[in-house]
Amino acid sequence: MEKKVITSQRTGDSCIYVKHKSGLDIYICEMEGFSSTEALFGTKYGSVNTMFKMRDDKEYTVVPEGIAHFLEHKLFENEDCDVFELYAKTGANGNAYTSFDRTCYLFSCSKNYQDSLRILLDFVQKPYFTKENVDKEQGIIGQEIQMTNDNPEWRVIFNMLRCMYHNHPVKIDIAGTIESIAKIDADLLYKCYNTFYNLNNMVLAIAGNVNADEVLSICDECLKECEDKGLETVFPEEPESIVQSEIYETQPVGTPIFHIGYKCRPCNGQERLTKSVALTMATALITDASSDIYQKLLKEEIINSTFGSEIFCGDGYFSVIFSGESTDPKKLRDSIISEVKRMSDEGVNEKDFQRIKKCMYGSLIRQLNNVDIIASMMLDAYMSGIEPYDVINTVSEMTSDTILEYVRTELDKDKLVMSVVEGAENV
Amino acid sequence: MKYNRTELDGNIGFTSVIDEKFKTACLAVRFITELSEDKVSSNLMGIDTITYSNSKIKTFSELNEKLSSLYGASLASFSAKRGDVQVLGISSSWLLNRYAIDGEDIENEMLSLIRDTVFSPNVNDGKFDEESFRITKKELLDRIEAEINSKREYAVTQALKTAFKGEPAENTSYGTKETAEAVTPETAYSSYINLLKTAPVEIHYIAPQENPAILEMFRENFSKIERIPKKVLFENASPLKNEVVTESEEFDVRQCKMVLNFKTDCENIYAVKMLNKIWGETPVSKLFMNVREKLSLCYYCSSRIINAKGTIMVDVGVERKNIEKAKEEIIHQLDEIRKGNITDEEIESALKSIDNNLSAVGDSPSSYSAWYFECFCNGEIITPQEKIEKYKAVVKEDIVRVANSLNLDSIYIMYDKESQE
Numbered sequence: 017m018e019k020k021v022i023t024s025q026r027t028g029d030s031c032i033y034v035k036h037k038s039g040l041d042i043y044i045c046e047m048e049g050f051s052s053t054e055a056l057f058g059t060k061y062g063s064v065n066t067m068f069k070m071r072d073d074k075e076y077t078v079v080p081e082g083i084a085h086f087l088e089h090k091l092f093e094n095e096d097c098d099v100f101e102l103y104a105k106t107g108a109n110g111n112a113y114t115s116f117d118r119t120c121y122l123f124s125c126s127k128n129y130q131d132s133l134r135i136l137l138d139f140v141q142k143p144y145f146t147k148e149n150v151d152k153e154q155g156i157i158g159q160e161i162q163m164t165n166d167n168p169e170w171r172v173i174f175n176m177l178r179c180m181y182h183n184h185p186v187k188i189d190i191a192g193t194i195e196s197i198a199k200i201d202a203d204l205l206y207k208c209y210n211t212f213y214n215l216n217n218m219v220l221a222i223a224g225n226v227n228a229d230e231v232l233s234i235c236d237e238c239l240k241e242c243e244d245k246g247l248e249t250v251f252p253e254e255p256e257s258i259v260q261s262e263i264y265e266t267q268p269v270g271t272p273i274f275h276i277g278y279k280c281r282p283c284n285g286q287e288r289l290t291k292s293v294a295l296t297m298a299t300a301l302i303t304d305a306s307s308d309i310y311q312k313l314l315k316e317e318i319i320n321s322t323f324g325s326e327i328f329c330g331d332g333y334f335s336v337i338f339s340g341e342s343t344d345p346k347k348l349r350d351s352i353i354s355e356v357k358r359m360s361d362e363g364v365n366e367k368d369f370q371r372i373k374k375c376m377y378g379s380l381i382r383q384l385n386n387v388d389i390i391a392s393m394m395l396d397a398y399m400s401g402i403e404p405y406d407v408i409n410t411v412s413e414m415t416s417d418t419i420l421e422y423v424r425t426e427l428d429k430d431k432l433v434m435s436v437v438e439g440a441e442n443v
Numbered sequence: 444m445k446y447n448r449t450e451l452d453g454n455i456g457f458t459s460v461i462d463e464k465f466k467t468a469c470l471a472v473r474f475i476t477e478l479s480e481d482k483v484s485s486n487l488m489g490i491d492t493i494t495y496s497n498s499k500i501k502t503f504s505e506l507n508e509k510l511s512s513l514y515g516a517s518l519a520s521f522s523a524k525r526g527d528v529q530v531l532g533i534s535s536s537w538l539l540n541r542y543a544i545d546g547e548d549i550e551n552e553m554l555s556l557i558r559d560t561v562f563s564p565n566v567n568d569g570k571f572d573e574e575s576f577r578i579t580k581k582e583l584l585d586r587i588e589a590e591i592n593s594k595r596e597y598a599v600t601q602a603l604k605t606a607f608k609g610e611p612a613e614n615t616s617y618g619t620k621e622t623a624e625a626v627t628p629e630t631a632y633s634s635y636i637n638l639l640k641t642a643p644v645e646i647h648y649i650a651p652q653e654n655p656a657i658l659e660m661f662r663e664n665f666s667k668i669e670r671i672p673k674k675v676l677f678e679n680a681s682p683l684k685n686e687v688v689t690e691s692e693e694f695d696v697r698q699c700k701m702v703l704n705f706k707t708d709c710e711n712i713y714a715v716k717m718l719n720k721i722w723g724e725t726p727v728s729k730l731f732m733n734v735r736e737k738l739s740l741c742y743y744c745s746s747r748i749i750n751a752k753g754t755i756m757v758d759v760g761v762e763r764k765n766i767e768k769a770k771e772e773i774i775h776q777l778d779e780i781r782k783g784n785i786t787d788e789e790i791e792s793a794l795k796s797i798d799n800n801l802s803a804v805g806d807s808p809s810s811y812s813a814w815y816f817e818c819f820c821n822g823e824i825i826t827p828q829e830k831i832e833k834y835k836a837v838v839k840e841d842i843v844r845v846a847n848s849l850n851l852d853s854i855y856i857m858y859d860k861e862s863q864e
Contacts, residue, residue: 027466027542047464048464049462049463049464050464050806051802051803051805051806052802052803052806098727098732098736100725100726100727100731101727103726103727104725104727104788104792104795104796105788105791105792105795106795107792107795107796107798107799108799109796109799109800110726124803125799126798126799126800126802126803126806127798127799127802152736152739153739154739155739155740156735156736156739156741156742157742159698159740159741159742159760159761159762160742162697162698162760162762163594163595163698163742163743163760165697165698166594166696166697166698167593167594168592169592224806266695267695268591268594268694268695268696269589269591269592270585270587270588270589270590270591270592271585271588271589273592304507304511305503305504305507306504306505306507306508306511310504311503311504314503314578317581320581320582320585321582322585341585341589371508371511371512372511374511374512374513374514374515374544375510375511375512375514375515376515377514377515377544378513378514378515378516378538378542379515381466381514381538381542382466382467382515382536382538384466385465385466385467385807385808386807387806440695
């Protein structure tokens with residue numbers, strides 16, 4: 017069992033990393049003075065993983081859209097009872113989520129974390145799928161899909177991704193469609209479970225009021241050793257170009273909602289982190305309320321305080337997204353294009369860059385106040401192939417030259433997509 | 444952890460919580476006033492506008508520049524509703540000086556900024572600066588227009604309007620398009636001055652180390668204001684309607700929403716909260732296990748308490764054809780509790796859930812602030828552990844009594860246009 021302490025040179029905070037004999041990666045952060053505990057048990061399996069095989073398989077398996085999310089729902093039901101009933105006995109709040117590139121099972125509690133941890137490790141390793149319980153879930157997930165279809169903030173994202181990506185499954189809805197989930201059965205769920213819920217493809221991240229030795233002893237007790245079967249996931253070839261530059265949908269909304277995104281080249285590990293931090297800072301220079309462009313757009317009443325930006329990336333996809341509400345998304349898009357060109361031609365203002373850097377550094381330090389954010393930070397590190405606290409170092413070491421280089425090479429107006437959801441009266 | 448409360452003249456409370464584990468200091472200033480249709484938007488715009496500029500930092504752009512240069516320190520306004528009361532104010536947090544890379548005195552800078560924000564707004568000729576006010580007004584109008592973006596929350600807001608019609612609590616914490624449109628830089632400023640003079644004020648400072656300068660700053664500046672504080676009523680149960688009122692609207696949506704409001708005159712709030720847990724708040728509640736898990740009618744069906752109004756609300760997202768079935772099952776599950784069909788496990792798990800949530804108070808600055816403000820509203824400063832003991836005193840018969848005291852008051856339904864055609 018490999019064990020090491022990972023320390024942030026900047027803040028002195030530290031956590032423990034263990035490669036468990038079962039194959040599982042474990043991160044533990046003991047936080048003195050805190051009452052609560054947050055634990056996340058995650059697998060690198062999300063909605064994008066629709067095509068895969070094991071080392072010994074001859075053919076790739078292709079599965080219906082939304083199956084990772086369906087599997088997450090079904091794992092909550094074991095042979096004897098619902099998992100929520102088990103957590104009810106300890107008082108912990110249990111939950112789970114599926115995103116593009118991961119599925120995570122979690123609990124938070126402020127007492128008796130040991131029993132809750134046993135429940136978590138146990139139920140995730142004990143799938144129980146039958147025709148009856150799969151059929152029952154179709155109705156529940158069907159309503160979840162309808163609910164998200166009525167959510168304009170959700171629709172505007174997926175419409176943008178469909179305009180951005182030709183083939184990559186990041187463009188499909190995480191929960192799938194009513195039609196695609198109808199194709200899911202118990203056998204398919206077992207196939208996906210046995211492929212992706214191998215402990216060599218998983219991580220446990222636990223933070224707060226915990227004792228590392230105690231956590232490891234519970235892991236020894238509950239984890240079943242797994243053979244690494246050489247999982248291979250593949251994605252269809254994705255051109256660098258976009259599919260179409262704009263898309264509109266009508267829904268009951270107030271001010272039109274937009275997502276304006278640049279499709280960028282995907283990458284992994286530290287390179288992805290550096291690129292993410294650089295482009296986060298670049299976009300912050302645009303969306304920052306002190307910037308000239310922000311003030312101009314605010315004065316013209318084109319934007320409001322919802323205007324913001326984010327980096328959206330994972331296996332085979334990377335994009336830079338501006339989002340919010342706008343009375344004139346087309347004018348806003350033109351302004352963003354002009355500002356990116358200006359930055360690219362004239363360079364980054366050093367004083368503004370230093371200010372944005374301090375702001376980002378400060379928000380990272382503030383997050384270290386928080387048990388659940390630390391647990392998520394450790395999980396993210398595993399999923400992204402970096403170490404916890406790397407992001408603090410990357411921010412501290414960022415230079416304006418690096419930012420400029422990424423602005424020039426990645427923010428190409430020919431790869432810009434705009435998605436708008438607006439009310440019928442705006443059409 | 445070290446808790447201390449100081450009463451300043453003029454009904455102003457200053458609470459400090461010192462907890463060494465945090466890396467930040469946080470400050471919240473809450474003004475407490477009666478919720479009223481004619482004041483709600485101007486109160487909010489008054490508070491919003493002071494966070495956009497002040498007499499020393501004259502523009503939103505400069506203010507933001509200042510905050511980001513102080514390592515992303517935050518300064519924001521808020522407005523919330525607590526029954527018939529509007530609670531609004533500013534909150535701020537900043538990094539401890541020891542994390543400043545260039546040795547800045549962040550805390551002192553923030554202290555000056557907060558002083559100027561609260562006591563020295565950007566005012567000309569008895570009215571707020573036009574530009575700061577214009578941004579504030581646009582923000583509020585956009586927010587009101589965006590109510591419909593979240594269908595679930597929109598349905599809940601409409602249901603509250605129906606439940607509390609004719610009472611202050613029928614208003615949102617921000618008002619309507621009409622009340623927002625009517626506010627001017629003069630009326631917003633006048634509302635803010637009125638809050639400074641008449642609203643009970645609760646200030647919370649939560650940090651890893653003491654800073655007496657903060658209390659002194661508030662003491663000195665409030666002493667210059669002639670305070671005539673007005674009392675507010677935190678608890679005011681809503682009367683049950685003579686007949687169940689149903690309101691509905693149609694929208695271009697795929698899923699219908701139904702909200703049922705139940706009212707109780709029971710004063711045992713601990714028993715009401717236990718009933719809420721067992722009936723519909725948790726994933727092992729009767730509503731979750733039956734409406735969702737057993738009948739597969741929905742993705743969500745849950746209950747929540749509006750404590751100050753003696754009301755429990757149940758909301759569900761459901762297909763039009765299943766609306767009646769869902770309603771029957773929601774009421775059937777309440778009937779089960781009325782008949783005493785509650786297991787010891789259900790009571791035990793409700794208690795464990797409460798214990799778990801209350802024991803986490805103190806793990807974030809905001810949880811301390813929320814806890815001590817709730818204690819203030821309830822007129823009793825107690826520890827989370829003491830509160831847990833009060834829940835433990837609730838017995839099954841108390842919960843059955845609450846269930847029998849609950850009556851359906853009103854219903855709101857959002858229909859989908861398509862399935863009717």
